[in-house]
Amino acid sequence: MSDYLDPSAPDPLDEAFTAAWLTDQEFPAVEYVVPGVIPEGLTLLTAAPKIGKSWMVLGLGVAAATGGHAFGRIRVDRRPVLYLALEDGPRRLQSRLRTIGITEGPRDLTFMTTTPAGAAVTIETFLERNGDRKPLVVLDTLGKVRGVYSGNDAYQKDYGQMSALKDLVDAHPGSSLIIVHHTKKAETTDFLDSVSGTQGLAGAADSILVLRRSRHDTSAVLNVTSRDAAEGEYAVTFNGNTGTWSLDGVNLEAAAQAVEENRATEGVGDEMAEVVKIVSRYPEGVRPKDLETLLHMKPDTLRSYLRRATEAGRIANPKRGLYAPATTATTATFTDVHLPNVAEVADVAPRHLEVIR
Structure with a gap:
């Protein structure tokens, strides 16, 4: 077999490393936008239309840009935030800020309602210019930049789109991208199956949040699964008068217990x-x-x-x-969560900016 290898080509095993080397390494802790819920990397936040997911990411953006409290309870570190509100205009965004009590906009919160250069280039530029401050980008919604696919290659195209966006944040350790997306109309037993589109969307994400709320109910459940955060489900409440989401309990453990x-x-x-x-x-x-x-x-x-x-x-x-x-709330792994401040080093994967325009 070696007779067919190009002697001038790099050794295919150049990037290999041994288990002995790996166990000797000390990697920095994972950076968190919201400790225990949203780690660095690509997060897919999904919910049915018109139940408050845009209000949720607006609140998260304000909290991150000011070093405030996410869900009214969880203290977060301050960082620059770019909110790509592609389904809204300046008038509606101003109204929403006033509704949640913001009369003087945070300097670290930037809005765009269109992306003339393309979503991928816009996101990449913001991450590069703010890479030393562990920036956060919110893309609301994926449907505004995602192609419509069908056929046998739909999974690969969905996975390719998400991978291209994931490459952007992976190139800047400590940075985060939250993508807002819709759930399917049909009810599903496994909350991951509720993500609209093929499984390629969920498969490429680092974390997936699914928000479930009955149309006329203020109470909801936020399901979380992640490669880095503890998996769990948390009770949250939406106040339509103030446009705010709050944790149902003093902390994540109490919110998980509330679900049970x-x-x-x-x-x-x-x-x-x-x-x-x-x-x-x-x-x-x-x-x-x-x-x-x-x-x-x-x-x-x-x-x-x-x-x-x-x-x-x-x-x-x-x-x-x-x-x-009868059951125990899913909080057992909270002690394994590394709370913020140090970003995890990640290798930079090749980029494919042409996948998403």
């Missing part, structure tokens, strides 16, 4: 819901006597609720006289 509580109490009466919520706050388990005190409920009534909740799978009865949450 809401799921366990869905479709039940107030008293049963209160029993389930109180039990859900004691992962180590709680005894009926303690619940009587906490709930101010008669023993017979409480026993009836506990039996019915256990039979319905809303709470667990791990041993006699002890009740516990």
Whole structure:
């Protein structure tokens, strides 16, 4: 086989490295736009039309540009932000800023409603000019720059588009690109399957956020899966009067617990819901006597609720006289998350700017 190799060509294994070398390395921690939720790299944020995803990324942009609090709770580092609001105009953007309480625009927040030079070139230019400050770019929405594909090569074209955008942020360690996209109309069991388009879009992203909210409900669930952030689902609330999204709880762990509580109490009466919520706050388990005190409920009534909740799978009865949450919120890996400030070194992949115009 070696007889056919060009002796002047580089060795195909020049870029190989051993496991021994790899385990000796010390890499910087991952940079986070929102600690525990949005790490550096390419993030795909998807939701159904008109449920508030543009409000969400506007709030995230303002928080990042000012070093404020994302979702009203999570402190974030200050960085330059470019918001490509390709479905809006200056008048609407000004109105939205005023709605969320911004009367004096942050100097580190820049808007564009069109990209005459093309989306890829525009994003690349902003990242290059601000690369030393770990910039953030928001592209709202992908549909404004994405081609319409069908046929056998649709996956490859979707993957190629996203890879081209990912190459731009990978070339500037610590930088981030959030792309807003729509979910499918059909309901899906796995939230990743809800991303509109082929799986090539999700496959090329570093992180995927799926926002789910009923049209006339203020409560929503934000599903997160990522190569770097902890996977989980968090309860968030949208205030239509102020245009703001807030975490349902004092931190991510509380917001994850709120999802479990809401799921366990869905479709039940107030008293049963209160029993389930109180039990859900004691992962180590709680005894009926303690619940009587906490709930101010008669023993017979409480026993009836506990039996019915256990039979319905809303709470667990791990041993006699002890009740516990039916499931555990997805927060176990939070301790593995490296909070911000140092960017992870990444190799620069070849760019294909012609894929997206």
